[in-house]
Amino acid sequence: MLNLCFYFQVHQPFRLRHYKVLEIGHNHDYFDHEANATIMRKVAEKCYLPMNRLLTDLCREHGGAFKCAFSISGVALDQFEAYAPDVLDSFKELVGTGCVELLAETHYHSLSFLFDREEFTAQVEKHRATIQRHFGVTPRVFRNTELTFNNQLPPVLAEMGYAGAITEGVDRILDWRSPNFLYSTPLAPDFPVLLKNYKLSDDIAFRFGNRGWEAYPLTTEKFAGWFNKAHGNGETINLFMDYETFGEHQWADTGIFEFMRHLPRAILAHGDNGFATPSEVLARCKPVGLIDVHDTISWADAERDLSAWLGNPMQDAACEALYGLRASVYSTADANLIEDFRKLTTSDHVYYMCTKYFQDGDVHKYFSPYESPYEGYIAFINAINDLAQRCRFRHDLTVEARERPHLQIVA
Amino acid sequence: MRVLMLGWEFPPYFAGGVGVACEALSRSLVAQGHKLTYIMPRGPKPSGSQNNPTAHMDVLIAEHFAGHIRFETIDSLLSPYFSEAAYANAIEELSETDGLDAGTLYGPNLLAEVERFAAQVSWLVRKKHIDFDVIHAHDWTTFPAGARLKAETGKPLLSHVHITEFDKSGGDHADSRVYAIERAGMHSADHVIAVSRFTRQRCIERYGCDPGRVSVVYNGIDARALKTLKRKKRAEPSPKTVLFLGRMTLQKGPDHFLKAAKRVADFNPNVRFIMAGTGDMLLHLVDEAARLGIGANVLFTGFASRQEAMDLYASADVFVMPSVSEPFGIVPLEAMAQHVPVIVSRQSGVSEVLAHALKVDFWDVEDLASKILSVLSYPALSTTLAQEGQREVEGLTWDKAAIATTRLYQKVARHTRSTQARTAHAPAAQWSPLC
Structure with a gap:
């Protein structure tokens, strides 16, 4: 039996507006509500709504033989509620088919695991509650932001009660081994990990519409042929990708929707193939070996490491300032302040500051709402400074209130 | 290829963007195997000046261009950035200091001087039997000379636009006579070189150039400017410094710089602003700084020589070029x-x-x-900008500009040859009589 395990990532950050130095202390609204609403509507029309419709139909048509998994970040869900309730409804309908598993992640799509375990646990907990509230289910399998992963993560997840995790099938970690099996890690040998088959995933996510690609055009028969080659050398082929692949990264006119509509039939044409969700894979397979992930891996770029989010002076300073502020933010017990802080932990903000591939004429390599990584840093660090000032102000008021009890604090 | 270049004097004698560009581009063209005849206007030595421009040029020739470039000069008061009024001033000043009527030696006004220069170039080329394959003219004051040579010799003309009248006037108050000469120069050219997409667009929209005949060749940065200075240890405690370096004219936006300085100083009174350069707005700007109440924050240092400019960069925490209309702008690259x-x-x-x-x-x-x-507040930002920026400018070489220029030389030469082949039986272009 060869399983095809689809997982789609759904995420939209709360983008910051061009928050200026001169606004610090005067304006505490950091987010670009208009852009966030516009982008959400655009992606809803091009991707979420048509693709949810298509998948819902597939789940019903195949009577349970087609399955897939989603990880939907909490900040994406929050924005569905605010800007696109119809999208939330269509996800509920899709999940209601019973063929879809929802995964766990940090509510704010953050890198908090690397910086602050307490914050990490709290954000995972918040996401669990949000998924429960909207969909009435509790995730069992965990995916960390951008598939970031290292040996330290599985013991923490096992402790939190998760059954398994997913990450990238990085060559340097696997060496000669295949990503098409379950593995586990040295500090949690009983905790299974699913690995992305990046070759076949990227054939759909990145290369599908590329006319210069030697395999262009990609048909379902061709893809099923590649898939079937893993028989005898694999138990599960994990195809992990951004959900925005469908209609947003690969436009409708590439034929990506038609491809997905017909893929299940092509895969199921082989009697020994089947679709499975991550939990089902965990039930059917056992880890075949250990992978040692000493340095953190991710699914980004050729490097598949943290270098898209951390490493240049701006990114490092931004994270240091952000997580350095956590204690004072929480000590205010001000819900608005805490929510602003947490929205700033979304990994996209530091991703926009990446200078790795940033050259003139190449700016679109990194999708960003900013003209340059510098603009991204300025907006972020200004917001952090304002946040710090609000914390100080609240603290001063609290001290003053203790000393002069007649002074009222408005929360 | 043999290039007849109608250019401008080199720095430091002439310190302007177009002079820097002419020198650096010529250097790279020569390095790529072209032979240049370089004709330029040369004004009288400023009285009391210690500089000897001729000696300076001779040194350059000996050092860098031996055998590959031949310099010819024509006595003229032309300068690429002259307005009619500035030219009249120069004539008057010269007449006063030297006690002669300069208007009889040079053209009585700027436009007449431009025509006189064109005639002189034509005469010089004939007298010295200068032979060439392509004519390359830099900015409007040399365009009539280029067009005349093209008419007389049938050789292809490239008109290189570093700045237009619209940039200089900082808006729509362009001198219509200058505009007409610029336009004629672009239209008589076989191909127009613009220093940016910004300028190319202007050539197409304002001057009606055929988009297929205007190409962008970006300026580069002179390799010598890339030699990093040993940054002087700054006197402690030294205030954060914001630098403006450029002519104090509407085009360069010094007034916007000053307004921003006011906003910055309101926020942080310990910031210092250096405004280096001279120009017709200087006095107004000094008054304005006082009126805004930031007279103590703003230092006006006057014209900066090359060495002084380097010292200013060394003391600056951030460099600002707020130009209203800048065809290219080499100074930020130096910073x-x-x-x-x-x-x-x-x-x-x-x-x-x-x-x-x-x-x-x-x-x-x-x-x-x-x-x-x-930039002043966040070290991570200034560090990354400085590091990545320094790396970036290293890639903006004049050699790239010269390669692009060579391609255009070949293109116009090929086109001219095929045109001439088709009309081979027609009589060759005749020399016009001496004037």
């Missing part, structure tokens, strides 16, 4: 080469080639002030 973070206006050609610079609209004083404060 970046010296490890200084830069902020440039989006209304500049150089912003098209820079990724590692902050960009603002020149009129958005609030945004400019915010970005200045950001």
Whole structure:
């Protein structure tokens, strides 16, 4: 039996507006509500709504033989509620088919695991509650932001009660081994990990519409042929990708929707193939070996490491300032302040500051709402400074209130 | 290829963007195997000046161009940035100091001088039997000379646009006579070289050039400017310093700089602003700084020599070029080469080639002030800008500009040959009589 395990990532950050130095202390609204609403509507029309419709139909048509998994970040869900309730409804309908598993992640799509375990646990907990509230289910399998992963993560997840995790099938970690099996890690040998088959995933996510690609055009028969080659050398082929692949990264006119509509039939044409969700894979397979992930891996770029989010002076300073502020933010017990802080932990903000591939004429390599990584840093660090000032102000008021009890604090 | 270049004097004798560009481009063209005859206008030695421009040029010739470039000069008061009034001033000044009527030696007004220069070039080329394959003229004052040579010899003409009348006037108050000469120069050219997409667009929209005959060749940065200075240890405690370096004219946006300085100083009174350069707005700007109450924060240092400019970069925490209309703008590249973070206006050609610079609209004083404060406040930002920026300018070489220029030489030469082959039986172009 060869399983095809689809997982789609759904995420939209709360983008910051061009928050200026001169606004610090005067304006505490950091987010670009208009852009966030516009982008959400655009992606809803091009991707979420048509693709949810298509998948819902597939789940019903195949009577349970087609399955897939989603990880939907909490900040994406929050924005569905605010800007696109119809999208939330269509996800509920899709999940209601019973063929879809929802995964766990940090509510704010953050890198908090690397910086602050307490914050990490709290954000995972918040996401669990949000998924429960909207969909009435509790995730069992965990995916960390951008598939970031290292040996330290599985013991923490096992402790939190998760059954398994997913990450990238990085060559340097696997060496000669295949990503098409379950593995586990040295500090949690009983905790299974699913690995992305990046070759076949990227054939759909990145290369599908590329006319210069030697395999262009990609048909379902061709893809099923590649898939079937893993028989005898694999138990599960994990195809992990951004959900925005469908209609947003690969436009409708590439034929990506038609491809997905017909893929299940092509895969199921082989009697020994089947679709499975991550939990089902965990039930059917056992880890075949250990992978040692000493340095953190991710699914980004050729490097598949943290270098898209951390490493240049701006990114490092931004994270240091952000997580350095956590204690004072929480000590205010001000819900608005805490929510602003947490929205700033979304990994996209530091991703926009990446200078790795940033050259003139190449700016679109990194999708960003900013003209340059510098603009991204300025907006972020200004917001952090304002946040710090609000914390100080609240603290001063609290001290003053203790000393002069007649002074009222408005929360 | 043999190139007849109608250019401008080199720095330091002539310190302007077009002079820098002519020198550096010529250097790279020669390195790529071209032979240049370089004809330029040369004014009288300024009285009391210690410089001997001729000696300077001779040194250059000996050092760098031996055998590959031949310099010819024509006595003229032309300068690429002259307005009619500035030319009249120069004539008057010369007449006063030297006690002669300069108007009889040189053209009585700027336009007449431009025509006289064209005739002199034509005469010189014939007298010295200068032979060449292509004519390359830089900016409007040499365009009539280029067009005349083309008519007389049938050789192809490239008109290189470094700046237009619209940039100089900082808006729509262009001198219609200058405009007419610029337009004629572009239209008589076989191909027009614009220093940026910004300028190319102007050539097409304002001057009616055929888009297929205007190409962008970006300026580069002189390899010598890339030699990083040993940054002087700054006197402690030294205030954060914001630098403006350029002519104090409407085009360069010094007034917007001053308005932003006011916003910055309101926020942080310990910031120092250096405004280096001279120009017709200087006195107004000094008054304005006082009126805004930031007279003590703003230092006007006057014209900066090359060495002085390097010293200024060494003392700057951020360099700002808020130009209203800048065809290219080489100065920010020099600052970046010296490890200084830069902020440039989006209304500049150089912003098209820079990724590692902050960009603002020149009129958005609030945004400019915010970005200045950001660079001064956040070390991670200034460090990354400085490091990545320095790396970036190293890639903006004049050799790239020379390669692009060579391609255009070949293109116009090929086209001219095929045209001449088709009309081979027609009589060759005749020399016009001496004037």
